[in-house]
Structures are given as structure tokens and as C-alpha cells.
Amino acid sequence: MENRRVRVRFAPSPTGPLHMGGVRTALYNYLFAQKHGGDFILRIEDTDQTRFVPGAEQYIIESLKWCGIEPNEGVGFGDGPHAPYRQSERKHMYRQYAEQLIDSGNAYYAFDTAEELEEMRKRLEAAGSKSPSYNAITRQNMKNSLTLPEDEVKKRLAAGDPYVIRMKIPRNEEIRFEDIIRGWVVVNTSEMDDKVLFKSDGMPTYHLANVVDDYLMQISHVIRGEEWLPSAPLHVLLYRSFGWENVMPKFAHLPLLLKPDGNGKLSKRDGDRLGFPVFPIEWQDPNSKEISSGYREKGYFPDAFINMLALLGWNPGNNQEIMSLEEMISLFSLERVSKSGAKFDPEKTKWFNQQYLRKRSPEELAEIWLPELEAKGIKKERTYINEVCRLLQEKAHFIHEFWSLGKYFFEAPTSYDEDVIKKRWNEKSAPFFVSLAQAFSALKDFTATEIENCFKATCDKQGIKTGEVMQLLRVCVTGVGGGPAIFELIALIGKEEIISRIYTAISKFS
RNA sequence: GGCCUGUUCGUCUAGGGGUUAGGACGCAUCCCUUUCACGGAUGAAACACGGGUUCGAUUCCCGUACAGGCUACCA
Numbered sequence: 001m002e003n004r005r006v007r008v009r010f011a012p013s014p015t016g017p018l019h020m021g022g023v024r025t026a027l028y029n030y031l032f033a034q035k036h037g038g039d040f041i042l043r044i045e046d047t048d049q050t051r052f053v054p055g056a057e058q059y060i061i062e063s064l065k066w067c068g069i070e071p072n073e074g075v076g077f078g079d080g081p082h083a084p085y086r087q088s089e090r091k092h093m094y095r096q097y098a099e100q101l102i103d104s105g106n107a108y109y110a111f112d113t114a115e116e117l118e119e120m121r122k123r124l125e126a127a128g129s130k131s132p133s134y135n136a137i138t139r140q141n142m143k144n145s146l147t148l149p150e151d152e153v154k155k156r157l158a159a160g161d162p163y164v165i166r167m168k169i170p171r172n173e174e175i176r177f178e179d180i181i182r183g184w185v186v187v188n189t190s191e192m193d194d195k196v197l198f199k200s201d202g203m204p205t206y207h208l209a210n211v212v213d214d215y216l217m218q219i220s221h222v223i224r225g226e227e228w229l230p231s232a233p234l235h236v237l238l239y240r241s242f243g244w245e246n247v248m249p250k251f252a253h254l255p256l257l258l259k260p261d262g263n264g265k266l267s268k269r270d271g272d273r274l275g276f277p278v279f280p281i282e283w284q285d286p287n288s289k290e291i292s293s294g295y296r297e298k299g300y301f302p303d304a305f306i307n308m309l310a311l312l313g314w315n316p317g318n319n320q321e322i323m324s325l326e327e328m329i330s331l332f333s334l335e336r337v338s339k340s341g342a343k344f345d346p347e348k349t350k351w352f353n354q355q356y357l358r359k360r361s362p363e364e365l366a367e368i369w370l371p372e373l374e375a376k377g378i379k380k381e382r383t384y385i386n387e388v389c390r391l392l393q394e395k396a397h398f399i400h401e402f403w404s405l406g407k408y409f410f411e412a413p414t415s416y417d418e419d420v421i422k423k424r425w426n427e428k429s430a431p432f433f434v435s436l437a438q439a440f441s442a443l444k445d446f447t448a449t450e451i452e453n454c455f456k457a458t459c460d461k462q463g464i465k466t467g468e469v470m471q472l473l474r475v476c477v478t479g480v481g482g483g484p485a486i487f488e489l490i491a492l493i494g495k496e497e498i499i500s501r502i503y504t505a506i507s508k509f510s
Numbered sequence: 511g512g513c514c515u516g517u518u519c520g521u522c523u524a525g526g527g528g529u530u531a532g533g534a535c536g537c538a539u540c541c542c543u544u545u546c547a548c549g550g551a552u553g554a555a556a557c558a559c560g561g562g563u564u565c566g567a568u569u570c571c572c573g574u575a576c577a578g579g580c581u582a583c584c585a
Contacts, residue, residue: 013585048584114583130512131581164583182515191513191581199583206585230514230580253515256578260521263577308522311534315523319533338523340516341578348522348535358548395547405546420545467544474545482546 006038042074413479
């Protein structure tokens with residue numbers, strides 16, 4: 001049991017787009033599995049038919065693929081020995097386990113209607129109960145197979161009366177388990193209620209399906225969000241009731257992702273309000289048609305996104321922050337996951353993207369940028385675009401900034417930085433630029449060093465300090481006051497075009 | 511309300527009975543670049559509070575406060 005094969009799962013329900021917190025949960029599962037040479041399974045928990053959202057499952061699969069954290073077993077990633085991996089397709093498997101629990105005295109049939117349950121809650125509240133629930137005490141006053149005569153139960157079942165199966169939580173017992181991240185957690189069963197395990201629609205609830213599937217799929221570690229911590233004791237009890245204690249997975253409950261400002265967990269609303277995506281890829285709600293932005297569409301690199309996410313609640317113990325997936329795998333451990341929730345920081349996310357942008361080769365960047373250029377009708381040799389990318393990559397956080405940062409690589413400026421012109425352009429400027437243009441046209445090798453030498457020589461000849469005209473030159477050829485190394489830029493754009501741009505500027509400002 | 515979990519710079523975090531409490535993002539100043547960015551340097555900035563335990567607690571224990579999660583025939 002101690003040396004059992006590591007098998008973990010990510011088990012979302014397809015009720016909407018996958019939130020970045022969910023992506024992080026998937027990531028930690030993936031890292032853990034890879035680290036230990038184990039399996040990572042994607043299981044779709046669609047036991048609630050009323051909350052099914054078309055497209056959500058496909059969205060989850062596509063998101064994981066984009067992030068590069070692919071399960072090696074499960075829905076959308078190839079069937080393994082435990083197929084199917086969609087709980088709706090496993091429906092027929094659960095009833096027998098619920099019945100097994102009834103036979104062993106750990107569960108019972110309950111026939112109460114929604115109205116009767118509501119009535120019970122009201123009654124208990126009126127009587128001053130702090131937490132009105134269906135439990136060891138209150139179940140005695142309800143309609144279930146513990147209170148009804150045996151033949152009435154049989155009659156009701158035979159008649160097809162709607163029923164649920166509830167867990168019979170024992171009285172006053174301490175349930176304890178050791179969470180890898182949080183240590184020992186102890187809960188008394190008197191705080192727990194008789195949770196529904198099997199619904200009247202013939203589907204299991206999360207609790208039953210989750211435990212049964214984890215058992216059947218031989219899951220060794222359950223790594224999930226902190227919101228599951230309160231129900232973990234129920235799951236432990238379930239393993240015990242089934243007699244599966246010796247193969248019960250180890251638990252690790254991850255801290256939550258919190259909103260950047262104020263308090264509370266990160267929600268879709270925060271993204272809208274503060275202007276950042278909370279989803280890995282774009283999602284369109286099938287009903288409202290409302291679109292939620294995604295990191296992919298916003299121009300984030302998947303590895304930058306994943307790197308940022310990995311460090312939100314985990315750190316490798318050294319000061320390294322930029323890590324490839326491979327490095328994360330080798331460094332990862334659940335013991336180094338922090339206990340407290342982490343506020344998401346959109347600014348740092350941009351920084352991560354910048355780091356990855358700078359690490360990319362100009363060729364890779366060009367490849368990504370190309371469609372945008374083509375859409376703009378730009379036709380340039382690939383080597384030229386590569387060079388533009390090389391010059392621009394130090395200046396940007398995102399590829400989509402390239403165009404506004406460097407469109408002058410493709411077309412002459414149409415506007416000029418007025419502040420620079422106003423400050424620097426004087427009666428000596430026009431003659432200087434005329435002689436500079438002439439000197440440029442005489443150059444045989446139009447290279448950065450030759451251009452620089454030529455520029456300095458012209459300054460000397462005209463008795464002008466380089467500082468007086470350097471930025472003017474930049475504005476003349478690019479229209480803007482800042483940018484990449486000026487002489488490299490000029491060399492790249494090319495002699496003829498540069499000379500023409502200089503003459504245009506002279507006529508404009510004189 | 512009840513139960514569970516948590517609390518180190520504004521944020522992500524390292525650390526851990528004796529430290530100048532370290533790093534990163536962001537911010538500020540300076541250097542580099544006659545630009546912008548990058549890079550470099552410097553700076554402001556934290557152990558929630560109160561009791562214990564101890565020679566000594568930010569670190570261990572207990573309370574309090576605050577925060578979050580859960581409290582469905584949702585997951």
C-alpha cells in the first residue's frame with residue numbers, strides 16, 4: 001500500500017468554463033504524477049444533470065491541452081483500463097455500492113419530500129437549533145427505512161415511490177485523517193449530517209460517485225481544492241464503511257485562489273471588474289452568449305501562465321521563479337504547498353509573460369506574429385520580420401504590442417512626437433538632416449556601425465552635438481521618441497526608405 | 511449562527527526558539543542607454559493582537575480578532 005503506484009485525478013464537473021483555480025489544481029495533480037512516474041486521469045463528474053452546460057467538457061479538454069498539462073488517461077485523452085471516465089456513463093455502477101452500504105447498515109432509504117425536509121428545517125430553526133440537519137437525531141422523526149415498518153418500506157420501493165439513499169452517520173465518533181498539506185484534521189460525527197449518497201433521479205451524488213470511482217480507478221492521492229475539506233471526513237467514513245480503508249487515497253487540500261483586492265475567492269466578476277481573464281481560454285456562454293476572455297486570447301504564453309499559476313501556493317524552496325514544466329516536475333512536492341489562500345496578482349502575471357517573451361527566439365515570435373501582419377496586408381521577407389522581432393522583444397510584454405511599438409518598420413510614420421519636435425527642432429536642423437541624408441546615400445555598407453560613424457561625422461562637420469539631433473533623427477524615421485537601438489533600426493529599414501523619411505520630415509518641420 | 515481551515519513587507523513567498531527576518535512583483539531614487547525598455551545599484555515596506563512556555567519568542571501552546579471555506583437530492 002505504501003509503495004502503490006501513484007495515480008491521481010482531476011475531476012471537474014462540466015458546469016461552465018474551467019476557472020484558473022481549477023487549472024492550478026489540475027497542474028498540481030499533473031506535476032505530482034509526473035514527479036512520481038504515475039498516472040494522471042481526467043474524470044468528468046457530471047452527476048448533476050440539471051447543471052450540465054454544453055461545451056464545458058470540450059472547453060476543459062482544450063484548456064488542459066493549451067496549458068500543456070495533459071492527462072494520460074481519461075475523457076478526451078484516450079481510454080485507459082478504467083473507462084468510461086464520464087460519471088454519467090458509469091451510472092449503472094453506483095447503485096450496487098449504495099445498496100451494499102444499506103446491507104451493511106451504513107446507509108438507509110429516505111422517502112421525505114422536499115416539502116417535508118423544508119418543514120423539518122423550519123421546525124428545528126424555530127426550536128432554536130443552530131444547524132438544522134438530517135442527522136442521527138432528527139432522522140428518527142422522518143420517513144425512512146429506519147423509522148418506517150419494514151413492509152411499508154418494501155411496499156414503497158416496489159411501488160416506485162421516489163427515495164434517496166442517505167449515509168447513516170454514526171453518533172459521536174471522531175473521524176481523523178492526515179492531510180498532506182494541513183496535517184491531522186479531526187471532526188466529530190455529531191457535526192456531520194446524513195448526506196444523500198444516491199439521488200431520487202437514479203444518480204449518485206458527488207460523495208458516493210467520487211469515492212467509488214477513486215476506489216475503482218485505484219487513485220492513490222486526492223489533490224483537490226480546500227472547499228472539499230469539510231466533506232473529507234464523510235469520504236473517510238465512506239471508505240471505512242466499504243471496507244476500503246487499506247486503499248484509501250491520501251488527501252491534499254489546496255489553498256484557494258483569492259481576488260487581487262479585498263477579500264474572498266477569485267471569481268469571474270473580479271476579472272471583469274479589474275480587467276484580467278480568470279479563464280485559461282476564451283469562453284462563450286451558450287445561453288447568454290456572453291464572452292469571457294481567456295489568457296490564450298489575451299496573448300499570454302501557456303508556459304508563462306502555468307509558471308505563474310504554479311507559484312501561487314507553491315514554491316520550490318530556492319529563489320527560482322522562472323521554471324520550465326520539466327523543472328517544476330523535478331522540484332514539486334505537496335509538502336511545499338502553502339496552507340493559506342493566495343491573492344492573485346495580474347501585474348506579476350504580466351511580468352511572467354514578459355520574461356517568457358524575452359526568452360523566445362525571434363523566429364518563434366515571428367511565427368506567432370505573422371498572422372496579424374498578414375491581416376494588415378504586410379508583405380515582408382521572413383528574415384526582416386525576424387529582425388524586427390529581435391529588436392522589439394526587449395520592449396514588450398506581449399506580442400500584440402509589437403505593432404503599436406514598431407509599425408514604423410513597415411510603413412513611414414504618419415504622425416510625429418510633437419514634444420520632441422518642439423523641444424529640439426530649430427533652424428540648424430533642416431541643413432543638418434539634408435547633409436545627413438546626403439551622407440547616408442553615399443554609404444556603401446548601410447550597416448549599424450557605418451551609419452553611426454556617418455552620423456557622428458556629419459555632426460562634427462555641422463558643428464552639432466550628437467545629443468541635439470539623436471532623438472530628432474529617431475522621430476524623423478519612426479515618429480516616436482523611444483524604441484530599439486537607433487542605428488540598428490535604421491540599418492534594418494534600409495537606406496532608400498530612411499532617406500525618403502528624412503526628407504519627408506524636413507519638409508514637414510521646416 | 512455552527513463546524514473546519516488559515517494569518518510574515520501592498521501582493522506572491524523564504525525562514526524558523528537567539529537572523530541586520532531573505533527573494534520576487536509593484537513603487538521610489540540613481541547608474542547604464544544621449545531615448546524607451548532591459549540590466550545593475552540603492553531605498554521605503556512585514557512576523558494580526560493578548561496571554562503563557564522559555565534565559566530568550568516572529569517561530570511552540572492557549573485565547574482573541576480578522577479572513578476564507580463548508581453548512582443542497584451542486585459539485
